[in-house]
Amino acid sequence: MSSKGLCPISATDHAVQLNLIGKVRGLESVESYFQNLSDEHKTEKAYGALLNCYVREGLVDKSLSLMQTMKDLGFVSVLNFNNIMCLYLQTEQYEKVPVVLASMKKAGVSPDNFSYRICINSYGASSDL
Template sequence: MALKLVGRVVAQIANTRSRSYYTSRTKKLSLYSKISPLGNPNTSIAPELDDWVYMGNKVRVGELQRIVRDLRNRRRFAQALEVSEWMNKNGVCIFSPVEHAVHLDLIGKVQGFQCAESYFDGLKDEDKTDKTYGALLNCYVRQRQVEKALSHFQKM
């Protein structure tokens, strides 16, 4: 009886060791898994991104866009804006009108409609599409700027 118990314990230990060795060797750390646990909205994400690149890891545009989308869904707008700014600053991707619209919306939520307005004014004419116009209009409406929203709507 005692021998069976010892045999089970030894088998469990061996099984646990091999399983933990296996998962630690095959489980690849992703950028998302590094950033996602940073739950405090005041925690800066840029150092994590810089560290990720410094360690020689690749940064994929799709993964960064997924991180921005996830942070927006979790209402962590400041962190999402920080990732978007990091992408733009480091030239990870060339912003299309859709990325500009997302960035504009985040600026409006975090810094206010005046900053969103100045970002919009700084865009090239080819980037001023229905997406970016709509994002700025949404900023005005969210801040209850009726006059600006109506004026902007007429420009659209």
């Protein structure tokens, strides 16, 4: 229906669709879907959904590259930084989590409770309490 213009798809709908495609069909399909989005639909939510797919797969290089693109576009948010911290926790690069927390603060993004919980978990996982 949406491809025929009968039901317009919102930015949130595209983000949800990106996440679902990533879970069901994999990264190649989600990247293809993202590339085929018009510029007006490549919003912070769409980029965030793509980042979430990369993080879920543990793809450090792609995640960091996309995060830099998002910073360049002004799409910085606590959710995106939390995703990167979760990536480092998932890939057992615990020492990088506090660095991301510091860069979050430097970028003017206020950490939330989840940010601090991720950081504390990284200290615990590295036995650095």
